Amino acid sequence: MRNILRVLKPFDVVVIALLIAISFIPLTVFAMSKTAQTGGEIVAVISQDGEVIREITLTGHEGNEQFIIDGKGHQYNLMEVDDERIRIKEDNSPDQIGVKMGWKDRPGETIVCLPHKLLVEIEARGNTSDEDEQIISY
Incomplete structure (x- = not known):
């Protein structure tokens, strides 16, 4: 030193x-x-192996909802939506990284479970502060 x-x-x-x-x-x-995006709705887009499985509107969501997403073989992910947030509550992947990522509720946040090829993206849709500006992601 x-x-x-x-x-x-x-x-x-x-x-x-x-x-x-x-x-x-x-x-x-x-x-x-x-944070500049206001007035729109927040949507959780759940996709597996590149294919959109389900979209859940988080804005205004009330209560607790749980559902299972089945993968190949014996793979599963137990998803939980609690009010305006979402998480992977349980899965049978070896490393449990998707479960450890916790609750997500803000646009731009993601939850990933690589062994099951599961991706949860939080998106803002509708009215934003600047209608002409769009973010393109690949």
Whole structure:
């Protein structure tokens, strides 16, 4: 550690701090663009192996709903929608990453279960702050 401190000059520390601060700009811009979307509805799009299975409107959803998405063989995912949020409550994948991702309710968030090829995307639809601006994703 002392060797590193001897090599670093005061200006190096300023440059490193500036680079770290700049690295957060994309996160800030993305968060601001997502919060600018108002007036529309939030929809959870559930797809498996690239095919849309179900769409659930989260805006205004009340109560608790659970349903199972079957995969190939003995694969399953138990989905839970509680008011205006969604999660994978239970599945039989070995790593349980989809379950550990927890509740999602904001546009742009995703839940992924790779062994079952399951993807849950939270999307904003309808009115946004800027009708002409669209985000294209592949």
